Amino acid sequence: MENVFDYEDIQLIPAKCVVNSRSECDTSVTLGGHSFKLPVVPANMQTIIDEKIATFLAENGYFYIMHRFQPEKRISFVKEMKARGLIASISVGVKEEEYSFVEQVAAEELSPEFITIDIAHGHSNAVIEMIKHIKKHLPESFVIAGNVGTPEAVRELEHAGADATKVGIGPGKVCITKIKTGFGTGGWQLAALRWCAKAASKPIIADGGIRTHGDIAKSVRFGASMVMIGSLFAGHEESPGETIEVDGKLVKEYFGSASEFQKGERKNVEGKKMYVEHKGSLKDTLIEMEQDLQSSISYAGGDNLDAIRHVDYVVVKNSIFNGDKVY
Ligand SMILES: NC(=O)C1=CN([C@@H]2O[C@H](COP(=O)(O)OP(=O)(O)OC[C@H]3O[C@@H](n4cnc5c(N)ncnc54)[C@H](OP(=O)(O)O)[C@@H]3O)[C@@H](O)[C@H]2O)C=CC1
Numbered sequence: 032m033e034n035v036f037d038y039e040d041i042q043l044i045p046a047k048c049v050v051n052s053r054s055e056c057d058t059s060v061t062l063g064g065h066s067f068k069l070p071v072v073p074a075n076m077q078t079i080i081d082e083k084i085a086t087f088l089a090e091n092g093y094f095y096i097m098h099r100f101q102p103e104k105r106i107s108f109v110k111e112m113k114a115r116g117l118i119a120s121i122s123v124g125v126k127e128e129e130y131s132f133v134e135q136v137a138a139e140e141l142s143p144e145f146i147t148i149d150i151a152h153g154h155s156n157a158v159i160e161m162i163k164h165i166k167k168h169l170p171e172s173f174v175i176a177g178n179v180g181t182p183e184a185v186r187e188l189e190h191a192g193a194d195a196t197k198v199g200i201g202p203g204k205v206c207i208t209k210i211k212t213g214f215g216t217g218g219w220q221l222a223a224l225r226w227c228a229k230a231a232s233k234p235i236i237a238d239g240g241i242r243t244h245g246d247i248a249k250s251v252r253f254g255a256s257m258v259m260i261g262s263l264f265a266g267h268e269e270s271p272g273e274t275i276e277v278d279g280k281l282v283k284e285y286f287g288s289a290s291e292f293q294k295g296e297r298k299n300v301e302g303k304k305m306y307v308e309h310k311g312s313l314k315d316t317l318i319e320m321e322q323d324l325q326s327s328i329s330y331a332g333g334d335n336l337d338a339i340r341h342v343d344y345v346v347v348k349n350s351i352f353n354g355d356k357v358y
Protein backbone atom coordinates (compact mmCIF):
# COMPACT_ATOMS: atom_id res chain seq x y z
CA MET A 32 0.00 0.00 0.00
CA GLU A 33 2.01 2.95 -1.19
CA ASN A 34 -0.63 5.70 -1.66
CA VAL A 35 -2.42 6.37 1.60
CA PHE A 36 -5.11 9.04 1.71
CA ASP A 37 -8.61 9.67 2.98
CA TYR A 38 -11.68 11.56 1.78
CA GLU A 39 -10.46 14.95 2.95
CA ASP A 40 -7.16 14.57 1.08
CA ILE A 41 -8.70 14.17 -2.37
CA GLN A 42 -10.19 16.53 -4.93
CA LEU A 43 -11.72 15.24 -8.13
CA ILE A 44 -10.78 17.16 -11.28
CA PRO A 45 -13.60 18.59 -13.42
CA ALA A 46 -14.09 17.57 -17.04
CA LYS A 47 -16.01 19.44 -19.73
CA CYS A 48 -19.74 19.57 -19.02
CA VAL A 49 -22.03 17.75 -21.46
CA VAL A 50 -25.43 18.60 -19.93
CA ASN A 51 -27.51 21.76 -19.98
CA SER A 52 -28.94 21.20 -16.55
CA ARG A 53 -27.87 19.10 -13.56
CA SER A 54 -31.38 17.65 -13.58
CA GLU A 55 -30.31 15.68 -16.70
CA CYS A 56 -27.80 13.70 -14.61
CA ASP A 57 -28.90 10.23 -13.58
CA THR A 58 -27.77 9.09 -10.11
CA SER A 59 -29.33 5.64 -10.29
CA VAL A 60 -27.41 2.42 -9.73
CA THR A 61 -28.13 -1.28 -10.18
CA LEU A 62 -27.35 -3.79 -7.47
CA GLY A 63 -28.46 -7.40 -7.41
CA GLY A 64 -30.62 -6.90 -10.48
CA HIS A 65 -32.56 -4.03 -8.90
CA SER A 66 -32.27 -0.37 -9.77
CA PHE A 67 -32.05 2.23 -7.01
CA LYS A 68 -32.28 6.04 -7.12
CA LEU A 69 -28.97 6.61 -5.32
CA PRO A 70 -25.74 4.66 -4.72
CA VAL A 71 -26.35 5.24 -1.02
CA VAL A 72 -27.68 3.06 1.79
CA PRO A 73 -28.33 4.12 5.40
CA ALA A 74 -26.25 2.06 7.85
CA ASN A 75 -27.91 -1.07 9.22
CA MET A 76 -27.79 0.32 12.76
CA GLN A 77 -30.55 0.61 15.32
CA THR A 78 -30.41 4.42 15.59
CA ILE A 79 -30.40 4.81 11.79
CA ILE A 80 -33.08 2.50 10.41
CA ASP A 81 -36.28 0.84 11.58
CA GLU A 82 -39.16 -0.90 9.82
CA LYS A 83 -40.90 2.39 9.02
CA ILE A 84 -37.81 3.95 7.40
CA ALA A 85 -37.07 0.69 5.54
CA THR A 86 -40.59 0.73 4.10
CA PHE A 87 -40.31 4.41 3.13
CA LEU A 88 -36.97 3.76 1.37
CA ALA A 89 -38.22 0.65 -0.45
CA GLU A 90 -41.45 2.38 -1.54
CA ASN A 91 -39.49 5.32 -2.93
CA GLY A 92 -36.84 3.42 -4.89
CA TYR A 93 -33.94 3.64 -2.44
CA PHE A 94 -31.80 0.71 -1.29
CA TYR A 95 -32.00 -0.20 2.39
CA ILE A 96 -30.59 -2.86 4.72
CA MET A 97 -32.59 -3.55 7.88
CA HIS A 98 -30.44 -4.08 11.01
CA ARG A 99 -30.23 -7.40 12.90
CA PHE A 100 -30.65 -6.21 16.47
CA GLN A 101 -34.27 -7.31 16.95
CA PRO A 102 -33.83 -10.80 15.51
CA GLU A 103 -37.30 -11.96 16.50
CA LYS A 104 -38.90 -9.37 14.19
CA ARG A 105 -37.05 -10.36 11.02
CA ILE A 106 -39.40 -13.06 9.68
CA SER A 107 -42.50 -10.89 10.07
CA PHE A 108 -40.59 -7.97 8.52
CA VAL A 109 -39.73 -10.01 5.42
CA LYS A 110 -43.33 -11.27 5.17
CA GLU A 111 -44.69 -7.73 5.46
CA MET A 112 -42.35 -6.37 2.77
CA LYS A 113 -43.13 -9.26 0.43
CA ALA A 114 -46.87 -8.82 1.02
CA ARG A 115 -46.51 -5.20 -0.09
CA GLY A 116 -44.48 -6.10 -3.16
CA LEU A 117 -41.38 -4.40 -1.73
CA ILE A 118 -37.78 -5.58 -1.67
CA ALA A 119 -36.84 -7.44 1.51
CA SER A 120 -33.29 -6.72 2.69
CA ILE A 121 -32.14 -7.96 6.09
CA SER A 122 -28.97 -8.52 8.11
CA VAL A 123 -27.64 -11.59 9.87
CA GLY A 124 -24.74 -12.33 12.19
CA VAL A 125 -22.72 -15.53 12.38
CA LYS A 126 -23.69 -17.05 15.73
CA GLU A 127 -25.21 -20.53 15.94
CA GLU A 128 -28.82 -19.32 16.07
CA GLU A 129 -28.37 -17.45 12.77
CA TYR A 130 -27.90 -20.78 10.97
CA SER A 131 -31.34 -21.98 12.06
CA PHE A 132 -32.78 -18.54 11.25
CA VAL A 133 -31.60 -18.91 7.63
CA GLU A 134 -33.11 -22.40 7.50
CA GLN A 135 -36.40 -21.07 8.90
CA VAL A 136 -36.53 -18.32 6.26
CA ALA A 137 -35.94 -20.97 3.59
CA ALA A 138 -38.55 -23.32 5.07
CA GLU A 139 -41.12 -20.51 4.90
CA GLU A 140 -40.11 -19.88 1.26
CA LEU A 141 -39.45 -16.21 1.95
CA SER A 142 -36.11 -15.69 0.17
CA PRO A 143 -35.25 -12.03 0.91
CA GLU A 144 -33.81 -10.22 -2.12
CA PHE A 145 -30.78 -9.10 -0.08
CA ILE A 146 -29.05 -10.60 2.98
CA THR A 147 -26.13 -8.78 4.59
CA ILE A 148 -23.73 -10.63 6.86
CA ASP A 149 -22.82 -7.91 9.32
CA ILE A 150 -19.85 -8.48 11.58
CA ALA A 151 -16.85 -6.41 12.63
CA HIS A 152 -14.07 -8.66 11.30
CA GLY A 153 -15.55 -10.17 8.16
CA HIS A 154 -12.36 -11.82 6.90
CA SER A 155 -13.09 -14.96 8.88
CA ASN A 156 -14.15 -18.57 8.50
CA ALA A 157 -17.32 -17.66 10.39
CA VAL A 158 -18.39 -15.39 7.51
CA ILE A 159 -17.24 -17.82 4.83
CA GLU A 160 -19.34 -20.59 6.43
CA MET A 161 -22.36 -18.28 6.67
CA ILE A 162 -22.06 -17.24 3.02
CA LYS A 163 -22.08 -20.92 2.02
CA HIS A 164 -25.01 -21.66 4.34
CA ILE A 165 -27.11 -18.85 2.87
CA LYS A 166 -26.19 -19.80 -0.70
CA LYS A 167 -27.19 -23.42 0.01
CA HIS A 168 -30.57 -22.59 1.55
CA LEU A 169 -31.46 -19.31 -0.14
CA PRO A 170 -29.68 -19.38 -3.52
CA GLU A 171 -31.81 -16.56 -4.91
CA SER A 172 -30.78 -14.05 -2.23
CA PHE A 173 -28.04 -11.53 -3.05
CA VAL A 174 -25.44 -11.87 -0.29
CA ILE A 175 -23.43 -8.88 0.94
CA ALA A 176 -20.57 -9.90 3.24
CA GLY A 177 -18.39 -7.82 5.52
CA ASN A 178 -16.77 -5.90 6.86
CA VAL A 179 -13.31 -6.19 5.39
CA GLY A 180 -10.36 -3.94 4.61
CA THR A 181 -7.99 -5.89 2.35
CA PRO A 182 -7.95 -7.30 -1.19
CA GLU A 183 -7.29 -10.80 0.19
CA ALA A 184 -10.49 -10.60 2.19
CA VAL A 185 -12.51 -9.36 -0.79
CA ARG A 186 -11.23 -12.21 -2.96
CA GLU A 187 -11.83 -14.85 -0.31
CA LEU A 188 -15.39 -13.77 0.43
CA GLU A 189 -16.20 -13.46 -3.27
CA HIS A 190 -14.73 -16.93 -3.80
CA ALA A 191 -16.94 -18.29 -1.00
CA GLY A 192 -20.00 -16.99 -2.89
CA ALA A 193 -20.55 -13.42 -1.67
CA ASP A 194 -22.26 -11.30 -4.34
CA ALA A 195 -20.81 -8.07 -2.90
CA THR A 196 -18.38 -7.17 -0.14
CA LYS A 197 -18.54 -4.32 2.33
CA VAL A 198 -15.30 -2.41 2.99
CA GLY A 199 -14.56 -0.42 6.13
CA ILE A 200 -13.12 -1.41 9.47
CA GLY A 201 -12.99 1.45 11.91
CA PRO A 202 -13.71 4.63 9.90
CA GLY A 203 -17.17 5.15 11.43
CA LYS A 204 -18.11 8.26 13.38
CA VAL A 205 -19.10 6.28 16.49
CA CYS A 206 -16.35 3.73 16.03
CA ILE A 207 -13.61 3.26 18.60
CA THR A 208 -12.09 0.13 17.05
CA LYS A 209 -9.05 2.05 15.84
CA ILE A 210 -8.42 3.42 19.32
CA LYS A 211 -9.11 0.23 21.25
CA THR A 212 -7.37 -2.24 18.93
CA GLY A 213 -4.93 -0.28 16.78
CA PHE A 214 -6.42 -1.86 13.63
CA GLY A 215 -8.52 -0.79 10.72
CA THR A 216 -9.03 1.51 7.77
CA GLY A 217 -9.78 4.60 9.88
CA GLY A 218 -7.82 7.54 8.46
CA TRP A 219 -7.21 5.83 5.10
CA GLN A 220 -10.66 4.44 4.26
CA LEU A 221 -10.70 5.90 0.74
CA ALA A 222 -7.29 4.37 -0.07
CA ALA A 223 -8.43 1.05 1.39
CA LEU A 224 -11.54 1.21 -0.79
CA ARG A 225 -9.37 1.79 -3.87
CA TRP A 226 -7.07 -1.10 -2.89
CA CYS A 227 -10.00 -3.48 -2.35
CA ALA A 228 -11.88 -2.36 -5.46
CA LYS A 229 -8.89 -3.19 -7.66
CA ALA A 230 -9.10 -6.80 -6.46
CA ALA A 231 -12.88 -7.10 -6.60
CA SER A 232 -14.75 -8.82 -9.40
CA LYS A 233 -18.14 -8.04 -7.84
CA PRO A 234 -19.67 -4.85 -6.37
CA ILE A 235 -18.09 -3.16 -3.37
CA ILE A 236 -19.98 -1.22 -0.71
CA ALA A 237 -17.89 1.50 0.94
CA ASP A 238 -18.87 1.65 4.61
CA GLY A 239 -18.08 4.43 7.08
CA GLY A 240 -16.25 7.74 7.14
CA ILE A 241 -18.60 9.70 4.86
CA ARG A 242 -18.77 13.24 6.26
CA THR A 243 -20.00 15.25 3.26
CA HIS A 244 -22.08 14.56 0.17
CA GLY A 245 -18.94 15.03 -1.94
CA ASP A 246 -17.51 11.95 -0.22
CA ILE A 247 -20.18 9.88 -2.00
CA ALA A 248 -18.79 10.93 -5.39
CA LYS A 249 -15.25 10.23 -4.17
CA SER A 250 -16.32 6.72 -3.07
CA VAL A 251 -17.79 6.08 -6.51
CA ARG A 252 -14.55 7.34 -8.12
CA PHE A 253 -12.50 4.89 -6.07
CA GLY A 254 -14.62 1.85 -6.83
CA ALA A 255 -17.77 1.78 -4.72
CA SER A 256 -21.03 0.61 -6.28
CA MET A 257 -22.89 1.62 -3.14
CA VAL A 258 -21.99 3.76 -0.11
CA MET A 259 -23.18 2.94 3.43
CA ILE A 260 -23.68 5.97 5.67
CA GLY A 261 -24.47 6.26 9.37
CA SER A 262 -23.80 9.68 10.91
CA LEU A 263 -25.16 11.77 8.02
CA PHE A 264 -28.45 9.87 8.34
CA ALA A 265 -28.64 10.23 12.14
CA GLY A 266 -30.69 13.01 13.71
CA HIS A 267 -33.63 13.14 11.30
CA GLU A 268 -37.23 13.47 12.49
CA GLU A 269 -37.75 9.87 11.46
CA SER A 270 -34.49 8.52 12.94
CA PRO A 271 -35.11 5.87 15.60
CA GLY A 272 -32.60 7.33 18.09
CA GLU A 273 -33.97 9.00 21.21
CA THR A 274 -34.52 12.78 20.99
CA ILE A 275 -33.42 14.95 23.92
CA GLU A 276 -33.06 18.68 24.55
CA VAL A 277 -29.62 20.11 25.40
CA ASP A 278 -29.32 23.85 26.13
CA GLY A 279 -32.63 24.50 24.41
CA LYS A 280 -31.62 22.58 21.27
CA LEU A 281 -33.06 19.26 20.11
CA VAL A 282 -30.49 16.52 19.52
CA LYS A 283 -30.81 12.82 18.71
CA GLU A 284 -28.71 9.89 19.85
CA TYR A 285 -26.52 7.92 17.47
CA PHE A 286 -24.70 4.91 18.91
CA GLY A 287 -22.40 2.22 17.59
CA SER A 288 -23.64 -1.33 17.06
CA ALA A 289 -20.72 -2.54 19.19
CA SER A 290 -21.35 0.06 21.92
CA GLU A 291 -22.58 -0.77 25.40
CA PHE A 292 -25.87 0.93 24.46
CA GLN A 293 -26.49 -1.65 21.75
CA LYS A 294 -25.02 -4.61 23.60
CA GLY A 295 -26.52 -3.88 27.00
CA GLU A 296 -23.17 -4.76 28.61
CA ARG A 297 -19.60 -3.52 28.65
CA LYS A 298 -17.99 -6.50 26.87
CA ASN A 299 -15.81 -6.11 23.80
CA VAL A 300 -17.06 -2.57 23.37
CA GLU A 301 -15.86 -1.00 20.10
CA GLY A 302 -18.44 1.73 19.69
CA LYS A 303 -19.62 4.88 21.45
CA LYS A 304 -22.68 7.14 21.63
CA MET A 305 -22.93 10.72 20.45
CA TYR A 306 -25.69 13.26 20.03
CA VAL A 307 -26.28 14.86 16.66
CA GLU A 308 -28.24 17.98 15.87
CA HIS A 309 -31.86 17.44 14.95
CA LYS A 310 -31.91 17.99 11.20
CA GLY A 311 -35.37 17.84 9.67
CA SER A 312 -36.73 15.16 7.42
CA LEU A 313 -34.90 12.22 5.86
CA LYS A 314 -36.71 12.87 2.58
CA ASP A 315 -35.11 16.33 2.31
CA THR A 316 -31.61 14.92 2.94
CA LEU A 317 -32.13 12.29 0.25
CA ILE A 318 -33.23 14.95 -2.22
CA GLU A 319 -30.21 17.11 -1.38
CA MET A 320 -27.90 14.10 -1.75
CA GLU A 321 -29.38 13.41 -5.18
CA GLN A 322 -28.96 17.05 -6.28
CA ASP A 323 -25.36 17.16 -5.03
CA LEU A 324 -24.55 13.90 -6.79
CA GLN A 325 -26.17 15.19 -9.99
CA SER A 326 -23.85 18.16 -9.69
CA SER A 327 -20.86 15.81 -9.17
CA ILE A 328 -21.81 13.95 -12.34
CA SER A 329 -21.95 17.22 -14.28
CA TYR A 330 -18.47 18.18 -13.02
CA ALA A 331 -17.29 14.73 -14.11
CA GLY A 332 -18.34 15.59 -17.65
CA GLY A 333 -21.07 13.00 -18.06
CA ASP A 334 -24.73 12.34 -17.42
CA ASN A 335 -24.56 9.27 -15.20
CA LEU A 336 -22.50 7.80 -12.37
CA ASP A 337 -20.10 6.09 -14.73
CA ALA A 338 -18.57 9.48 -15.61
CA ILE A 339 -17.35 9.88 -12.01
CA ARG A 340 -15.53 6.52 -12.17
CA HIS A 341 -13.12 7.86 -14.80
CA VAL A 342 -12.23 11.37 -13.61
CA ASP A 343 -8.71 12.38 -12.63
CA TYR A 344 -7.95 13.42 -9.08
CA VAL A 345 -5.28 15.10 -7.01
CA VAL A 346 -4.04 14.34 -3.53
CA VAL A 347 -4.03 17.55 -1.51
CA LYS A 348 -2.97 16.32 1.90
CA ASN A 349 -5.38 17.53 4.59
CA SER A 350 -5.75 20.90 2.94
CA ILE A 351 -8.98 20.91 0.97
CA PHE A 352 -11.07 22.38 3.76
CA ASN A 353 -8.62 25.28 4.08
CA GLY A 354 -9.54 25.77 7.72
CA ASP A 355 -13.28 25.81 6.98
CA LYS A 356 -15.65 23.76 9.04
CA VAL A 357 -17.28 20.93 7.05
CA TYR A 358 -20.72 22.48 7.71
N1 LIG B 1 -17.30 -1.67 10.56
C1 LIG B 1 -16.64 -1.65 11.69
O1 LIG B 1 -15.56 -1.09 11.80
C2 LIG B 1 -17.18 -2.33 12.90
C3 LIG B 1 -18.50 -2.62 12.98
N2 LIG B 1 -19.02 -3.16 14.13
C4 LIG B 1 -20.43 -3.47 14.15
O2 LIG B 1 -20.82 -3.87 15.45
C5 LIG B 1 -21.75 -4.92 15.40
C6 LIG B 1 -21.25 -6.06 16.23
O3 LIG B 1 -20.16 -6.68 15.56
P1 LIG B 1 -19.55 -8.07 16.05
O4 LIG B 1 -18.99 -7.89 17.43
O5 LIG B 1 -18.64 -8.60 15.03
O6 LIG B 1 -20.85 -8.97 16.05
P2 LIG B 1 -21.31 -10.08 17.04
O7 LIG B 1 -21.36 -9.56 18.42
O8 LIG B 1 -22.53 -10.68 16.47
O9 LIG B 1 -20.10 -11.09 16.93
C7 LIG B 1 -20.00 -11.95 15.85
C8 LIG B 1 -19.17 -13.17 16.19
O10 LIG B 1 -17.85 -12.90 15.85
C9 LIG B 1 -17.02 -12.97 17.02
N3 LIG B 1 -16.11 -11.85 16.90
C10 LIG B 1 -16.37 -10.53 16.96
N4 LIG B 1 -15.26 -9.81 16.78
C11 LIG B 1 -14.29 -10.71 16.57
C12 LIG B 1 -12.92 -10.62 16.32
N5 LIG B 1 -12.31 -9.42 16.26
N6 LIG B 1 -12.21 -11.75 16.16
C13 LIG B 1 -12.79 -12.94 16.23
N7 LIG B 1 -14.09 -13.11 16.48
C14 LIG B 1 -14.83 -12.01 16.64
C15 LIG B 1 -17.97 -12.88 18.18
O11 LIG B 1 -17.51 -13.60 19.31
P3 LIG B 1 -16.91 -12.83 20.60
O12 LIG B 1 -17.79 -11.64 20.84
O13 LIG B 1 -17.01 -13.85 21.67
O14 LIG B 1 -15.51 -12.47 20.25
C16 LIG B 1 -19.20 -13.55 17.65
O15 LIG B 1 -19.13 -14.95 17.74
C17 LIG B 1 -21.96 -5.24 13.92
O16 LIG B 1 -23.12 -4.58 13.48
C18 LIG B 1 -20.75 -4.67 13.25
O17 LIG B 1 -21.02 -4.22 11.95
C19 LIG B 1 -18.22 -3.44 15.20
C20 LIG B 1 -16.90 -3.14 15.18
C21 LIG B 1 -16.25 -2.61 14.00
Ligand SMILES: Nc1nc2c(ncn2[C@@H]2O[C@H](COP(=O)(O)O)[C@@H](O)[C@H]2O)c(=O)[nH]1
Binds near residue numbers: 206207240288
Ligand atom coordinates in the same frame (compact mmCIF):
# COMPACT_ATOMS: atom_id res chain seq x y z
N1 LIG C 1 -16.03 0.23 15.00
C1 LIG C 1 -17.35 0.34 15.00
N2 LIG C 1 -17.95 0.62 13.83
C2 LIG C 1 -19.28 0.68 13.87
C3 LIG C 1 -20.02 0.51 15.03
N3 LIG C 1 -21.32 0.61 14.72
C4 LIG C 1 -21.38 0.84 13.41
N4 LIG C 1 -20.14 0.89 12.89
C5 LIG C 1 -19.75 1.14 11.51
O1 LIG C 1 -19.84 2.54 11.22
C6 LIG C 1 -20.53 2.70 9.97
C7 LIG C 1 -21.16 4.09 9.86
O2 LIG C 1 -20.13 5.05 9.78
P1 LIG C 1 -20.40 6.64 9.67
O3 LIG C 1 -19.04 7.21 9.61
O4 LIG C 1 -21.18 6.85 8.41
O5 LIG C 1 -21.17 7.07 10.86
C8 LIG C 1 -21.53 1.57 10.01
O6 LIG C 1 -22.10 1.28 8.76
C9 LIG C 1 -20.67 0.42 10.55
O7 LIG C 1 -19.90 -0.19 9.56
C10 LIG C 1 -19.34 0.27 16.23
O8 LIG C 1 -19.93 0.15 17.32
N5 LIG C 1 -18.00 0.20 16.17
